Amino acid sequence: MSQKTHDLIVRKSWRVPVTEGSTGDGSSIARRFDVALLAVGFKASDRLLRHLGGLAPRDAKLVAVQALAVVRESVGAHVEHNAYFRDFPKNVPDTLEFWVSCLKDALKDTDYADRAAEIFARQKVNLLALRKYGRYQHTYAEMVAAHEEFLPAVTDRCTVLDLGGTLDEEAHRLYLVLAGSTTPLSDDDLVALAILAEHCNSMSQPESVPMRASRAIVNAVHVATGREPQADTVTDVLRLACALSDGDVTLEASTRFRSFPRATRRLLLRTLDGIVASSPAKLGDVAMHREAWKRLGERLHPHEHRGLPNAGRVFAVARGDEDASSFSARVERALATGERAEATRLLSAAPGALVRRVDHLLRTAADDADAAAVLRAVEEALPGVSGRVLLSLRQHLENRRAAGSDRRVFVNRIGGAWAGADNRAPLPAEALEPLVDACDAEVLRRLPQPDVLVVDPDFLDVALPLSGRARPGGTGILPRGSRTRVTGELLRFFVHWRQNDRRTDLDLSCLLLDADFTRSDHVSWTRLRSGGFVHSGDLTEAPGGATEFIDVETPNVRRDVVVPQVHVYAGERFDETAEAFFGFMTRDLAQRGLPFEPATVRAKSDLTGFGRVTIPLAFLRDDDGWEALWLHLNPKGRSGFNTVEGHRVTTTTLVRDIAAHRFLTVRYLVSLLRADGVDVREEAPQDGRPVTYIGFAAPENLPAGSRIITPQNLLDLVPA
Secondary structure, eight states: OHHHHHHHHHHHHSEEEEOOOOBSOOHHHHHHHHHHHHHTTEEEOHHHHHHHHTBOHHHHHHHHHHHHHHHHHHTTTTSOOOOSSTTTTSSOOOHHHHHHHHHHHHHTTSTTGGGHHHHHHHSOOOGGGSTTSSSOSSOHHHHHHTSOOOOOOTTSOOEEEEEEEEHHHHHHHHHHHHHTOSSOOOHHHHHHHHHHHHHTTTSOOOSOOOSHHHHHHHHHHHHHTTOOOOOSSHHHHHHHHHHHTTOOTTSSSOOOOOOOOHHHHHHHHHHHHHHHHHOGGGGGGGGGGHHHHHHHHHHHOGGGOTTOHHHHHHHHHHHTSSOOOOHHHHHHHHHHTTOHHHHHHHHHTSHHHHHHHHHHHHHTOSSHHHHHHHHHHHHHHGGGSOHHHHHHHHHHHHHHSSTTOOEEEEEOTTSOEEEEEOOOOOOOHHHHHHHHHHHHHHHHHHSOOOSEEEEOGGGTTOBOOSOOTTOOSEESOOOTTOEEEEOSSEEEEEEEEEOSSSOOEEEEEEEEEOTTSOOEEEEBTTBOEETTEEEOOOOOOOSSOEEEEEEEEGGGOOOSEEEEEEEEEESOOGGGSSEEEEEEEEEOTTOOSOSOOGGGEEEEEEOOSSOSEEEEEEEEEETTEEEEEEEEEOOOOOSSOOOTTTTHHHHHHHHHHHHHSOOOBHHHHHHHHHHTTOEEESSOOSSOOOOEEESSSOOTTOOTTOEEEOGGGGGGGSOO
């Protein structure tokens, strides 16, 4: 567990926990460690080098090896990235020429060898049956020998690896951050929270865990050690049962409940009984997960605990033996019968629910007085909603008042998306603008007021993390809607996967679109070359791992939108593979080296989930060059044979509509603080005052006491 915790801390914070060891002269180890880090785009801070230099060589080497392994894996450098064409990006043939060469190879020493092109033109050919197609024809060492030495550039990524506190201090700090998050955590962060909750079980605990899925994970650890869980709804208990069964605490997938010990069964039932006894109306939540409750009832045996009658009512509702109207049903009933005042009264008791329904209430208002009553109720409710809900409302209002906004796009918790026309009536201006002002005032009230705010200008268009559910694990990943500048003359996309039990073929492709999203083109295994693009070749199996690349020479690209994507053509889903990840690199055209150079990796995104298509981000050309737009889309796709051509229309629609959507970004928060008189700068003052810094990487030697926000702790930007 300590090793897992150590690796997690390094990966999540770029901080190496202080290690207790024998003192000595580890300076040579520290120097070699720094050189090794530079090769993968990292550098050790002075504090970390001094710490290693003061350890005995054996202890210093152990720290260096463990940390280096984590950072190498974080950028995908822990595997050998071979390319199908040994000289890639040089000497990649045209697609048909390559296919004919594969057929010629299969027909060599036969009378048909010279007729390969004719056979391709007249007959269907199974490419997978050709021994030269889809499988490496050379070793990794042979490919390395064919490439020149890598030429570093000043634009290559260099991430600072710093020295942290002790393992327990760092674990506890990160645990409190994740447990206290007011936005839903990604699957990767939920796994991290489970590890940290167990490690920190004997340490001080957070006063509250706002997000329900996170609360279930923490509760599971507490229950295992005899503590009472935090639960105020019946659904909290259902999530806890899922956590104790190693199931899905988000309740999106079905959980197979295990047989619980009698003490655990009684604890769960006693918690249920107390919740229902204090608020019988909470029985209305049971219907949302009726089938899960039925299955859980078979494991908890509520009939054996007659002293807990209110717990038994939960399962009676699930079976349909007792009626219980949900809160939403009561609100809908009031609206359907024209009792709008009653609906507003009900919603006012649940500020979050009221805020989520404000659009519907305003656009269906009977008259100005009705709209004014709704507006007053919402303004009174705003102080009681979470920061995430408040910012979500503000983002929604920004899109509602945007001129020419006639499209809606929906993305669910796992990245599935769809889009359509916006047929809603406009919101009345006399309510919309006051509501925008009320949201801005409430956000500003909750924001810390620093004396000096230092902001990296390149970070202003990073979107606020209102939800992390669809965001994958990885390095350099930003929230959906974030836009960042792309430097360098060459973009290189890569996908690596290693199959588990079945032959698996993942395909890296690019959809190419013009500025108005009307004309399209593509690069894939069916089209290896296009204007400014080169594909490294199709690999159709990966028992030991396989990597595909696409090079994009940005000055020579004729299209204005580039959408890289990964498809499962055959075999295992992303979550079934032994390993799968996507990423991109940026280089200058003068740089040489292997197809995969870790120092040029800008982002590496894990491929997970039940889908068979993933669209991590898009690249859009503007007057100043290119920018990346993060998407995090995971369309379900077909069961097999997914291609970029087959999903062209859907992908085009989604990318177009998300690109037009207005996301709240760091720029929004900075503008509020600047308007309120906060001193906002691009560089820290030299007078030694502590500052709040927001950017991709904090400069060294910031004044003591400064607050630092980078992508590693971006959740801190969302006010409580």
